[in-house]
Amino acid sequence: MVLAIVLLLTIAASTGVADQTLDLTPEAWLFLPSVRLDPTPTPYACPSTSDNQVVRGTAFQYDRDDPVRPAVDHADKNLALRGYVPNTDPRLLRQLVDYGSDDPRQPPQFATLFTPYRVPSLTSFYQAHDWYWAPSPEIGARGTPITQPQVTALGLNTTPGETLRVPVSGYEIGIDVEVLVLFADSDTVALRYTRDDSSGAPGYTVHVDQICTDPNLLALYNELDRADGPRYVYPNPSYDLPVLAAGQPLGTARDTKIVVAIVDTGAFQDPRSCNEWWQIRPGYSLGCPSHE
Numbered sequence: 001m002v003l004a005i006v007l008l009l010t011i012a013a014s015t016g017v018a019d020q021t022l023d024l025t026p027e028a029w030l031f032l033p034s035v036r037l038d039p040t041p042t043p044y045a046c047p048s049t050s051d052n053q054v055v056r057g058t059a060f061q062y063d064r065d066d067p068v069r070p071a072v073d074h075a076d077k078n079l080a081l082r083g084y085v086p087n088t089d090p091r092l093l094r095q096l097v098d099y100g101s102d103d104p105r106q107p108p109q110f111a112t113l114f115t116p117y118r119v120p121s122l123t124s125f126y127q128a129h130d131w132y133w134a135p136s137p138e139i140g141a142r143g144t145p146i147t148q149p150q151v152t153a154l155g156l157n158t159t160p161g162e163t164l165r166v167p168v169s170g171y172e173i174g175i176d177v178e179v180l181v182l183f184a185d186s187d188t189v190a191l192r193y194t195r196d197d198s199s200g201a202p203g204y205t206v207h208v209d210q211i212c213t214d215p216n217l218l219a220l221y222n223e224l225d226r227a228d229g230p231r232y233v234y235p236n237p238s239y240d241l242p243v244l245a246a247g248q249p250l251g252t253a254r255d256t257k258i259v260v261a262i263v264d265t266g267a268f269q270d271p272r273s274c275n276e277w278w279q280i281r282p283g284y285s286l287g288c289p290s291h292e
Contacts, residue, residue, distance in 0.1 A: 043160075044160035044161050044212075044253075044254065044255070046186070046212035046252070046254065047212065047214075047215060047252065048215060049215055050214050050215045050216040050217075050249075051216075052214050052216045052217065052248070052249050053216070054214070054216045054217045054220050054242050054244065055220075055242070055243060056220065056224060056240040056241065056242055056243065057173075057174060057177055057180065057195075057240065057241065057242075057243030058195060058238050058239075058240060059180050059195055059196075059197040059231075059238065059239055059240065059241040060195045060196050060197060060237065060238050061197055061234070061235065061236055061237055061238065061239070062196040062197055062198040062200070062201045063197070063198045063200070065136035065137070065234070066136065066234045066235075067136055067137050067232070067234060068136065068137070068231070068232045068233070068234050069136040069137050070137060070227070070232070071182070071183045071225060071231075072183070072185070073137065073139045074183075075131040075133075075139075075140060076131075076198065076199040076200055076205075076263070076266065077182050077183040077190050077198075077199060078183050078185075078188070078190070079128070079153070079188055079190065079207040079209050079259075079261055080185075080187075080188050080209060081139070082128055082129050082131060082142065083128070083129050083142055084126040084127060084128045084129065084145075084152065084153045084259070084261075085126060085127055085129070085145050086124060086125065086126055087125045087126060087127050087145075087150060087151060089150070092125060092150060092151070093272075093289065094122060094125065095122065095272070095286050095288075095289075096119075096122075096272050096273070096274040096278050096281070096284065096286070096288050097270070097272050097273065097274060097288060097289060097290070097291045098273075098274045098275055098288040098289060098290050098291060099270065099273045099274075099275070099276065099291050100275055101273075101275045101276045101279075103276065105169075105170030105171065106168075106169055106170035106279060107169055107170070107204060107276050107277060107279075108167040108168070108169040108191075108193060108204055108206050108262065108277060109167050109168055109169065109277060109278070109279060109280045110156070110167055110260055110271065110277050110278060111278060111280045111281055111282065112165065112167045112168045112246075112247070112280060113156075113164050113165055113167055113208070113258075113260075114158075114162070114164070114165070115163060115165065116282070117280055117282050118282055118283050119278060119281045119282065119283055119284035120156045120157040120158065121156070121157035122154060122155065122156065122157075122272070123155040123156065123157050123256075123257050124154070124155030124257065124259075125150075125151045125153075125154060125155070125272075126151065126152065126153035126154070126155070126259065127145035127146050127147065127150070127151070127152055127153070128145070128146055128152040128153050128261060128268050129142040129143055129144065129145055129146070130142075130143030130144055130145070130146055131143055146268055149268070149269065149270035150270070151270050151271060151272055152261060152268040152269075152270065152271070153207075153209075153259050153260065153261040153268075153271065154259065154260055154261070154271040154272060155257045155258070155259050156257065156258050156259075156260060157256060157257060158253035158255070158256055158257060158258050159253060159256070160252075160253055160254065160255055160256065161252055161253060162252060162253045163249050163252055164208065164211060164249065164250055164251050164252060164253060164258065165247050165248060165249055165250060166178050166179055166191060166244045166245065166246055166247060166248050166250055167191075167206060167246075168246040168247060168280075169193060169204070169246070171193050171194075171203075171204075172246070173193070173194060173195050173243070174243070176245045177243045177244070177245060178193070178244060178245050178246040178248075179191040179192055179193055179206075179243065179244050180192040180193075180194070180195060180197070180241050180242075180243055181217065181221055181241055181242040181243070181244065182197060182198075182199070182205060182241070183221075184213050184217060184218055184221040184222075184242075185213065185218070186212070186213055186218065187209065187210060187211055187212065187213060187254060188207065188208065188209040188210070188211065188213070189207070189208050189211070189213055189217070189250055189251065190205055190206070190207050191205065191206045191207075191208070191244070191250070192204075192205050193205070193206070197231075197241065199263045199266055200265070200266040201265070201266075202264075202265045203264070203265070204262060204263070204264055205262070205263040205264075206260065206261075206262050207259075207260065207261040207262070207263070208250065208251075208258060208259075208260055209258065209259040209260070209261070210254055210255065210257060210258050210259050211250075211251045211252065211253060211254050211258055212251050212252045212253070212254045213250070213251045214249055214250055214251045214252075217242055217244070217250060217251070220242045221241070221242050224239075224240050224241055224242065225241075262277060270291075274288030275288065
């Protein structure tokens with residue numbers, strides 16, 4: 001308002017009419033443009049409902065823990081329990097690397113987590129902790145970060161809310177069934193590419209962390225994982241866990257990054273491995289240098 005009056009007085013003085021009464025009706029005001037600050041973006045809210053059809057299938061009891069160790073307290077099944085730390089070594093190769101492949105069939109392919117298939121930006125590089133086991137049902141304790149290989153968990157760029165799917169592979173554990181859901185909570189899943197209910201058995205386990213787990217998947221998992229259920233009877237050769245098909249939704253991206261890790265026969269592998277987990281790599285323009 002003060003600026004408008006000053007401008008009007010200046011105009012009046014320059015035209016010799018300073019002694020005249022100023023017209024201060026609304027039409028005489030000079031309005032300056034205002035600047036509106038956009039509100040803080042609303043964080044992505046995990047869905048509470050889903051139309052994903054999740055069914056149960058047979059899992060075979062492999063671990064010999066008696067009593068059976070709860071899955072949430074099992075460091076081979078719950079990646080968040082094991083934990084991981086950033087690898088900030090400036091010498092670390094921050095792209096896919098070529099270890100070759102000793103699997104004549106196609107292992108799980110991380111590019112197929114997304115639709116359309118893509119190799120997203122590699123945003124962060126982690127080392128999972130080793131684990132000091134204790135007699136079941138005790139949890140045990142974290143050890144030091146695993147240093148060989150240099151990367152045992154990998155951050156991938158995502159768009160909040162995008163659908164994440166079961167990575168395709170050359171394996172199946174039944175008709176239209178690709179994986180057993182070894183563990184799930186609200187923000188992580190472990191996908192087992194055999195019927196054995198352990199990452200220690202031969203075969204692949206893919207961990208996908210920092211996600212919004214599909215509500216229907218989580219509901220069925222919680223039903224089948226209840227403490228008084230058949231999963232926690234020993235010995236019990238088989239029981240049910242959720243199963244999913246290749247490409248079936250497992251959840252959505254919670255933020256701009258998810259974390260993936262892969263285990264084979266109990267050992268963490270390097271998720272950057274170009275000719276194992278990234279045989280399918282659309283949009284990836286960099287080469288795959290040999291690992292030394």
